[in-house]
Amino acid sequence: MMLKDIEARMQAKFADSPLKRDETGVTGARWSVELPISAIREAAMEFNGAGFFLESITALDFEDTFELVYHYNCFEPASRVTVRVLCGHDQSPASVCDIFRGAVWLEREVHDFFGIKFAGNPDMRPLLLPEDADYHPLKKTFGKVGAYHKREVIYG
DSSP states (O other): OHHHHHHHHHHHHTTTSOOEEOTTOTTSSSEEEEEOGGGHHHHHHHHHHTTOEEEEEEEEEOSSOEEEEEEEEOSSTTOOEEEEEEEOTTOOOBOOTTTSTTHHHHHHHHHHHHOOOOBTOSOOSOSSSOTTOOOOTTSTTSSOOSOOOOHHHHHO
16 A cells, blocks of 8 residues: 555656556566656655655766665565665765654765765764775775776666
């Protein structure tokens, strides 16, 4: 019931962003949707209102952009969904920590590893890296990486 509710809400609110379904379960999510960076908080409020929790936040580093990946889930079987948001290397996405309190930690972890600063997060101290760390180990510019491509090369 919750999954059908959030599907309807997302389709109504973000009609320009079609849901990409995965009935096979290969991706681990029932569907995903790509939203603009300005819609992060609005989507989080919809998921919270539908009884979902924020399971994880991570990022992918491409030559031309970051892709933030938010996983939402609820206590119904096979209800995990994914929200993908493109975020320029110089952009600061809005924090959702006032909507999902656990996001403080998740956003700190993304900041540690990718250097993405979340606007509105009250505690962006390093979570896993040393306090004086001036590097972000999951950025493709860290160390020697031979597979730094633009997003369109990877996804087509």
